[in-house]
Amino acid sequence: MAAPEALLPSALRNRTSYVLVKLTALARQQSAGHVAAWGLNQHQHAILCCLDEFGPACQKDIAARLGVDVGDTVSFVDGLQRAGLILRERDERDRRRQILTLTAAGRRVLGEVEDQLDAAEPGALAALTAAERAALHDYAVRVLAAAMPGAWSADEA
Amino acid sequence: MAAPEALLPSALRNRTSYVLVKLTALARQQSAGHVAAWGLNQHQHAILCCLDEFGPACQKDIAARLGVDVGDTVSFVDGLQRAGLILRERDERDRRRQILTLTAAGRRVLGEVEDQLDAAEPGALAALTAAERAALHDYAVRVLAAAMPGAWSADEA
DNA sequence: TATTGTTATACTCTATAACTATA
DNA sequence: TATAGTTATAGAGTATAACAATA
Numbered sequence: 001m002a003a004p005e006a007l008l009p010s011a012l013r014n015r016t017s018y019v020l021v022k023l024t025a026l027a028r029q030q031s032a033g034h035v036a037a038w039g040l041n042q043h044q045h046a047i048l049c050c051l052d053e054f055g056p057a058c059q060k061d062i063a064a065r066l067g068v069d070v071g072d073t074v075s076f077v078d079g080l081q082r083a084g085l086i087l088r089e090r091d092e093r094d095r096r097r098q099i100l101t102l103t104a105a106g107r108r109v110l111g112e113v114e115d116q117l118d119a120a121e122p123g124a125l126a127a128l129t130a131a132e133r134a135a136l137h138d139y140a141v142r143v144l145a146a147a148m149p150g151a152w153s154a155d156e157a
Numbered sequence: 158m159a160a161p162e163a164l165l166p167s168a169l170r171n172r173t174s175y176v177l178v179k180l181t182a183l184a185r186q187q188s189a190g191h192v193a194a195w196g197l198n199q200h201q202h203a204i205l206c207c208l209d210e211f212g213p214a215c216q217k218d219i220a221a222r223l224g225v226d227v228g229d230t231v232s233f234v235d236g237l238q239r240a241g242l243i244l245r246e247r248d249e250r251d252r253r254r255q256i257l258t259l260t261a262a263g264r265r266v267l268g269e270v271e272d273q274l275d276a277a278e279p280g281a282l283a284a285l286t287a288a289e290r291a292a293l294h295d296y297a298v299r300v301l302a303a304a305m306p307g308a309w310s311a312d313e314a
Numbered sequence: 315t316a317t318t319g320t321t322a323t324a325c326t327c328t329a330t331a332a333c334t335a336t337a
Numbered sequence: 338t339a340t341a342g343t344t345a346t347a348g349a350g351t352a353t354a355a356c357a358a359t360a
Contacts, residue, residue, distance in 0.1 A: 006222045008308050009210040011271065012203055016278060016294045017188040021199075023297040024181035026304055031174040041322090042178075046169055053166040060345060065163045069324065074347060096332045096345045114168065121173060127303035132296055137173045139285055139293045140180040146284035147183055151165050216315065226356060231316055253315065317360075326351075333344070 030124050034116050038109055039083060043068055043076045048085065048110040051102040058097040067151070085109055187281050191273050195266055196240060200225055200233045205242065205267040208259040215254040224308070242266055 012018045028042075035045045046066050051057065054065075059077060063070040077100065080086045085106030091097040102110070125133050145152035169175045185199070192202045203223050208214065211222075216234060220227040234257065237243045242263030248254040259267070282290050302309040 006218075006307070008222065009203075009206040011206040011210060013298065013309070014294075015188075015274065016282065016290065016297075017184040017274070018203075019294060019297045019301070020177070020181045020184050022301055024177045026301065027174040027177050031172075043323095046166075046175075049166040049168040053168060058345075061163075065165065069326095070345080071326085071347080072324070094333065094345090098346075117172065117174070125173065125300055127299045128296055133173065135292065136296045137171075137176060139289055140173075140176045141170065142284045143282055144176070144180055144183065150163070152170070228316075228318090228357085229355075255315070315360100318358085320355100320357075322353100322355080324351100324353080326349100328347100328349080330347080331345085334342080335340100336342100337338100337340080 027124060030120060031117060034120055035113055037116070038113055039079075040109075040113070041076070043072070044080055045110075045113060047073075047076060047080060047100075048102065048106055048113075051086065051100055052107060052110055056099050056101040058091065058099055060097075062100065065151075080106070083109075184281060187277065188274060191277055192270055194273070195270055196236075197266075197270070198233070200229070201237055202267075202270060204230075204233060204237060204257075205259065205263055205270075208243065208257055209264060209267055213256050213258040215248065215256055217254075219257065222308075237263070240266075 007013075032042055035042060040048075043066070046068075047062055050062050050065055057065075059073050060070055062068075063073040068076075077086070077088065080100075081088050083105075085103060087101040087103055088098050089101070091099050122130075122133075125136070128136065141152055164170075189199055192199060197205075200223070203225075204219055207219050207222055214222075216230050217227055219225075220230045225233075234243070234245065237257075238245050240262075242260060244258040244260055245255050246258070248256050279287075279290075282293070285293065298309055
């Protein structure tokens with residue numbers, strides 16, 4: 001995103017949806033950069049998080065949980081498999097399915113990515129106090145929980 | 158965005174950059190829908206805002222102010238011109254430039270779009286109180302002002 | 315300014331293989 | 338068994354947006 005040379009119209013600066021789009025472009029750019037350092041994209045990072053927290057799962061369940069297209073999931077999983085971060089094995093009980101499992105290497109890489117993201121976040125939001133960062137996070141989750149209850153309704157502890 | 162059927166990993170729910178991306182996808186979807194009702198996209202709406210607030214300008218200045226690629230601006234302006242919302246006239250003093258001016262129709266359409274966005278915003282953020290919506294907006298602007306001082310440093314009154 | 319092309323992302327459609335249910 | 342219908346995965350194709358390079 002090129003830095004504008006002059007002030008934006010107040011009609012846009014006062015429009016919360018516009019401001020959020022720009023804020024997110026910034027946040028996405030930064031976090032995508034960190035994840036990309038391990039050759040992963042955002043979706044692949046999210047898939048690793050799912051496998052780590054909920055254990056082995058088939059591609060369809062992963063895609064549904066993350067709200068990603070099942071067709072697009074194929075290439076993301078291909079990349080993770082090529083990198084040795086996951087195993088992809090036929091389910092013997094239902095051979096239509098392929099079960100994805102985090103490997104030791106995958107768990108290690110995920111840990112490093114998470115550590116780097118943890119370290120980077122305060123810097124990206126340095127203009128806010130810790131309490132304000134938490135409030136920003138809370139507001140976002142509450143709006144999402146109202147719009148998409150299934151995925152966001154639980155507490156964010 | 159398909160609604161996930163199950164809860165997201167906490168590693169993602171607790172990651173502010175991830176949450177902001179999802180929140181913005183929601184906000185963008187909704188506001189884009191409203192703007193699209195007039196046959197405009199987000200960039201075209203932003204261009205109209207610029208012309209309304211700062212008066213006639215050339216395409217390069219508009220693009221720089223909004224942080225949009227000058228090449229992409231061409232087709233956005235084409236559409237606005239076809240719809241009769243702007244005039245596009247050669248600058249007699251520098252005929253490389255084309256000066257964009259809001260027409261009466263453009264000003265009227267912009268007013269209607271703004272009214273509809275004003276009406277829609279509280280609904281989209283209904284999970285927050287008015288004070289929380291204002292705080293969310295303020296946090297976003299402050300983070301942006303720290304990252305891109307030129308465009309965002311002024312007060313958001 | 316305008317044109318062109320590249321990349322990333324998202325969505326749709328179709329094909330294949332393997333499951334389930336039923337005659 | 339034989340058949341029909343459903344589901345999981347894969348791949349091709351299309352559409353859009355952001356971005357880069359050049360005329």
